[in-house]
Amino acid sequence: MAHDDGKNSGMRRVRRRGLAHEAADHIRESIFDGRAAPGSALREVELAASLDVSRGSVREGLAILEREGLVRSEWHRGARVIELSPSDVNEVYTVRAALERLATISAAARMNAARLADLESLVQAMGRALEGDADGSTLLALDMAFHDRIYETAANGRLTDAWHGVRSQVRLFQLIRIERDQVDYRDRLVPEHHDLLRLMSRGPSEELARAAEEHVDSARRTLVHLLERDPDHPRS
Template identity: 50%
Template sequence: MSAQVAPARRRGLADEVADRIRDAIFDGGYAPGSQLREVELAEALGVSRGPVREALLKLEREGLVRGEWHRGTTVTALSDEDVAELDSLRAALEQLAVALVVERGPDLAEIDAVVARMERAADEHEMVRCDLAFHDAVYAAAGHRRLREAWEAIRSQVHLFLLTRIGVESEGYLAGIPAEHRELAQALRAGDREAALELFAVHRRHAFEILRGSEH
């Protein structure tokens, strides 16, 4: 007996709406904790509420928004537990990525190109995008498909993590981040596994400590 499947639905519009809302969050248009109302979003985007509802569900699966029956949908405000879990998971993934990049010794041209873009970043939000792009390039250079997919599964939440970090403290961020990432790239190129792992750990720890320090 042939399998019975439901008719396929076109999801392009919902995906586009999700992209627009995601970009607005990442550009600072909707801060953590902001409420996202279906009616207002539908009106602003010129679509019906259906694609907006689908888009919000997609973003909820990414961890960017949270839906609660008594509050509706809000942009995720990371709790202390969220911050700790993201930091520890990111550390586990990144340790493997760095070790693989050093072992493979691949062409690091894309990583260098992102560092160059960092030096031209106009504001903190653009710098955060470059920061994520740098780590995208590291995972790509690692040559491990499932590892890259695991990173992509938490990428939006890490983006939110970094936005929260600049919300707490942005002084020196634009000036310091390019040099910090240039040093990370040099460590990968040098092929010293332990030194590279330590530098990446220090890089992660800095953002984590800023967020944890804001609690006190």
């Protein structure tokens, strides 16, 4: 988790003024590392002072995050970080399962030795990270990179746009899943991705499609179970 310099609430100041994307980057980081918890208010005045940007830049940055699904704006209530409930998880992961099915099948149809080697290197990096007792954020970065490569290989622009529409939410939900049960995540990481890689190397198949859907659905079931078991568990 990042630490502040004692001069503000914890977000690093934006280096250049008036850049909505930079403001969005810093607010997104604060959501991912838990400083802005699910359901918490994101007040423009406080954010503008903390990040040393104009309120207009903050407003535009929040709009970017709203399009990513990390922020929701309500009349008279302003912007808030999205809530995390079983219903939210079910919606996001159901969409993701459908996207992953199409992405893996499309990628498998375009797979070649170089692309397989790239994916294999990521799986191997996962194994090394586990052996080195890497933290959850490091493992998740490799996880997300593996799936990003699948969408790149699929080479379907609209499919990739759809993935980017839920990607930030998936990352946030996965971070919370890891915080609540890192052992389960670490146990599944390499075997599940190795299985996807093995099946993609054989070309498109219904077995691959089912494996891609199950990979996502197992994560959904795990996180829903963790939320139902302890819905008020705070993030560290």
